[in-house]
Amino acid sequence: MLLTLFESHTHFFLSMFQKMILTKIISNTLSLHKKQLIEWLPAVRYFSSPTNPLVNVDVNDKSGIAVVTMNRKPVNGLSLELFEAMSKALDDLENNRIRGAILTSSCPTVFSAGLDLNELYQPDKKRFKAFWTTFQDVWLKLYGSSFPTAAAINGHAPAGGCFLAISCEYRVMCPDYKIGLNETRLGIIAPIFLRASMRNTVSNREAEKALTLGTLYSTEDALKIGLIDEIAIYKVKAIERCENFLAQFNNVSSIARSFTKRSLRQKDLEELENCREEDFNIFWSNLIEPSVQKQIGDYMQSLKKK
Numbered sequence: 001m002l003l004t005l006f007e008s009h010t011h012f013f014l015s016m017f018q019k020m021i022l023t024k025i026i027s028n029t030l031s032l033h034k035k036q037l038i039e040w041l042p043a044v045r046y047f048s049s050p051t052n053p054l055v056n057v058d059v060n061d062k063s064g065i066a067v068v069t070m071n072r073k074p075v076n077g078l079s080l081e082l083f084e085a086m087s088k089a090l091d092d093l094e095n096n097r098i099r100g101a102i103l104t105s106s107c108p109t110v111f112s113a114g115l116d117l118n119e120l121y122q123p124d125k126k127r128f129k130a131f132w133t134t135f136q137d138v139w140l141k142l143y144g145s146s147f148p149t150a151a152a153i154n155g156h157a158p159a160g161g162c163f164l165a166i167s168c169e170y171r172v173m174c175p176d177y178k179i180g181l182n183e184t185r186l187g188i189i190a191p192i193f194l195r196a197s198m199r200n201t202v203s204n205r206e207a208e209k210a211l212t213l214g215t216l217y218s219t220e221d222a223l224k225i226g227l228i229d230e231i232a233i234y235k236v237k238a239i240e241r242c243e244n245f246l247a248q249f250n251n252v253s254s255i256a257r258s259f260t261k262r263s264l265r266q267k268d269l270e271e272l273e274n275c276r277e278e279d280f281n282i283f284w285s286n287l288i289e290p291s292v293q294k295q296i297g298d299y300m301q302s303l304k305k306k
């Protein structure tokens with residue numbers, strides 16, 4: 001009650017002085033740590049920044065909702081540089097206390113083709129370590145964000161593309177595309193954090209079937225199993241539907257919402273936090289197997305031949 005009252009009266013700009021006074025009063029009342037309270041203050045400043053050419057962040061000043069657009073042509077292959085740009089964008093969004101974020105793509109028919117296969121083929125260990133660590137960072141920040149998230153899936157979303165979408169809380173997809181975690185079809189074992197995101201999205205049974213078979217679902221079938229939440233005819237509509245989803249939180253205490261999300265996802269986040277190095281080692285040793293390298297090389301060739 002007190003928190004809701006506090007939030008509903010702090011949507012206007014607060015000077016640092018006002019912030020300190022409010023923090024002090026509430027800190028005394030609730031016996032909460034001061035730093036935590038400052039972190040919880042509602043959004044006071046939104047930004048639209050040119051950020052990085054690989055990730056465009058556009059924040060609507062009125063709604064406080066950010067549209068985060070991946071922009072690495074032709075297929076938003078997830079490279080180290082794209083992950084770095086996403087990681088930085090997620091930090092900026094967290095620091096600016098936006099009211100929600102929508103992840104989408106500037107590629108006309110692809111949301112993301114997943115991990116950039118060039119990062120996986122004949123990898124240099126030092127670069128690959130940075131790549132994998134930044135990939136983990138992005139997942140921890142996206143899956144564990146304090147603000148609500150949605151994905152406007154305006155194209156194909158195989159493997160890592162699907163993974164980004166299921167790290168968000170809501171998914172709207174355009175028709176006639178494919179989405180899914182096809183790793184096993186490529187001879188890959190899905191890492192721990194990918195399995196967690198999938199189980200959080202569809203039933204355990206569907207997750208098991210989808211992951212073991214490596215199924216790529218049509219938009220319509222993805223809706224049937226709950227892998228996506230809605231279908232929208234084109235990108236603008238998909239973004240609109242995501243905005244509608246995020247707008248529902250305007251009437252919910254952002255503190256209560258964010259704590260509830262965090263508590264539901266905490267176990268998954270901790271699971272990775274506690275084994276980041278091990279996760280890398282397992283993946284690395286699998287990746288450099290000559291048979292896996294051959295499979296990746298052949299697969300890349302088959303994509304080029306198309």
Ligand SMILES: CC/C=C\C/C=C\C/C=C\CCC/C=C/C(=O)SCCNC(=O)CCNC(=O)[C@H](O)C(C)(C)COP(=O)(O)OP(=O)(O)OC[C@H]1O[C@@H](n2cnc3c(N)ncnc32)[C@H](O)[C@@H]1OP(=O)(O)O
Nearest residue numbers: 077113114115116117156158159160186188296299303304
């Ligand atoms: C094979 C991997 C094996 C082992 C990896 C080991 C371990 C990984 C384990 C876990 C990791 C976490 C889980 C995530 C895994 C991944 O994400 S792996 C990547 C899997 N991605 C795919 O299987 C998608 C492949 N791409 C496609 O199916 C199609 O490109 C598309 C449906 C997305 C789009 O189709 P089109 O619009 O027809 O475009 P093109 O196919 O013509 O592609 C244009 C251009 O882009 C190149 N390309 C496509 N995908 C990738 C990619 N993922 N990485 C790098 N490059 C890619 C493609 O070769 C074309 O290049 P050019 O011919 O124009 O040079």
